[in-house]
Amino acid sequence: MTQPVIETIGLSKVYGGRAAVDALNLRIGEGDIYGFLGPNGAGKTTTIRMLLGLIRPSEGTVSILGKDLRKHKLEVLRQVGSLVEYPSYYGHLSAEDNLEAIRRILDVPSSRIAEVLDIVSLTKEARRAVRGYSLGMKQRLGIAAALLGSPRLLILDEPTNGLDPSGIHEIRELIKDMPRQRGITVLVSSHLLGEVEQMAGTVGIIRQGRMVFQDTIDNLRTQALQGMRLVVSDPDKALALAETEGWEGTLRHGVLLFPALTDSDTAKLIRMLVEWGHDIYRVEEQRRSLEELFMQMVGKDVS
Numbered sequence: 686m687t688q689p690v691i692e693t694i695g696l697s698k699v700y701g702g703r704a705a706v707d708a709l710n711l712r713i714g715e716g717d718i719y720g721f722l723g724p725n726g727a728g729k730t731t732t733i734r735m736l737l738g739l740i741r742p743s744e745g746t747v748s749i750l751g752k753d754l755r756k757h758k759l760e761v762l763r764q765v766g767s768l769v770e771y772p773s774y775y776g777h778l779s780a781e782d783n784l785e786a787i788r789r790i791l792d793v794p795s796s797r798i799a800e801v802l803d804i805v806s807l808t809k810e811a812r813r814a815v816r817g818y819s820l821g822m823k824q825r826l827g828i829a830a831a832l833l834g835s836p837r838l839l840i841l842d843e844p845t846n847g848l849d850p851s852g853i854h855e856i857r858e859l860i861k862d863m864p865r866q867r868g869i870t871v872l873v874s875s876h877l878l879g880e881v882e883q884m885a886g887t888v889g890i891i892r893q894g895r896m897v898f899q900d901t902i903d904n905l906r907t908q909a910l911q912g913m914r915l916v917v918s919d920p921d922k923a924l925a926l927a928e929t930e931g932w933e934g935t936l937r938h939g940v941l942l943f944p945a946l947t948d949s950d951t952a953k954l955i956r957m958l959v960e961w962g963h964d965i966y967r968v969e970e971q972r973r974s975l976e977e978l979f980m981q982m983v984g985k986d987v988s
């Protein structure tokens with residue numbers, strides 16, 4: 686893996702003797718969209734606040750773009766755009782004027798305002814007072830503000846919270862374009878796997894402040910694989926044959942069940958059955974839904 690854009694080692698935050706974040710080793714690669722997941726209270730916002738230097742870790746280190754955050758705070762944070770909880774605006778001012786106020790602080794060229802409004806598709810609404818904006822438009826304006834300083838890393842804390850499905854879709858499409866079109870790495874937190882599943886390349890799942898899974902979304906999908914179901918012409922004989930060849934299977938309601946097999950093992954098993962004269966009617970993967978797997982990882986029952 687190339688140098689990570691974010692790397693934390695043993696990152697912890699203790700409040701009143703209780704660890705809100707507990708020895709977190711977060712690793713986010715360049716150009717990735719990292720879905721940071723966990724139920725309410727798992728410690729996502731606390732982690733993000735530490736990544737942005739808003740609160741001090743009780744223990745551990747944060748390195749962003751190869752630099753220690755504590756030692757190079759200003760230099761590092763100049764390259765990071767963020768949206769944490771609901772952004773606050775001057776409601777009576779337009780989007781343009783709100784962005785102008787931030788632009789002056791960041792000291793970036795005026796032309797940046799039109800650019801970021803275009804990225805978040807708010808050009809047409811740019812002169813309207815922000816108090817008349819929908820929640821989705823406000824969130825997009827928040828992302829525009831986060832982009833003003835041309836960051837290399839964007840950190841978004843639950844940007845789709847409270848949005849309707851079309852608002853969620855808009856934000857998702859916006860985020861998806863960030864690495865591809867603008868070379869920006871994104872960390873996006875959510876308490877719903879379904880919201881980040883379609884855009885994240887990597888997911889980090891936390892539960893009670895601890896990382897319980899951190900890997901690619903493809904590897905998460907592999908974990909959801911439970912086994913293989915085979916419907917064949919003579920299941921009893923087919924199972925007996927498979928067992929003599931060392932496969933461990935079971936028979937339930939006339940369907941053969943095998944544990945999760947690799948592609949080559951699946952091919953071998955089927956070839957053997959066919960060679961022995963069995964007709965194969967169906968080969969199906971048995972999977973838990975990703976949501977089920979996620980709920981299990983974060984310790985919630987699926988009802």
Ligand SMILES: Nc1ncnc2c1ncn2[C@@H]1O[C@H](COP(=O)(O)OP(=O)(O)OP(=O)(O)O)[C@@H](O)[C@H]1O
Pocket residue numbers: 700701705723724725726727728729730731732876
């Ligand atoms: N300033 C604080 N003082 C004391 N406890 C805190 C403080 N901030 C957070 N906590 C506690 O730390 C834990 C993690 O909270 P955090 O807000 O980071 O979770 P989260 O995953 O972001 O959840 P949510 O989605 O609800 O924002 C919670 O138990 C919370 O009550």
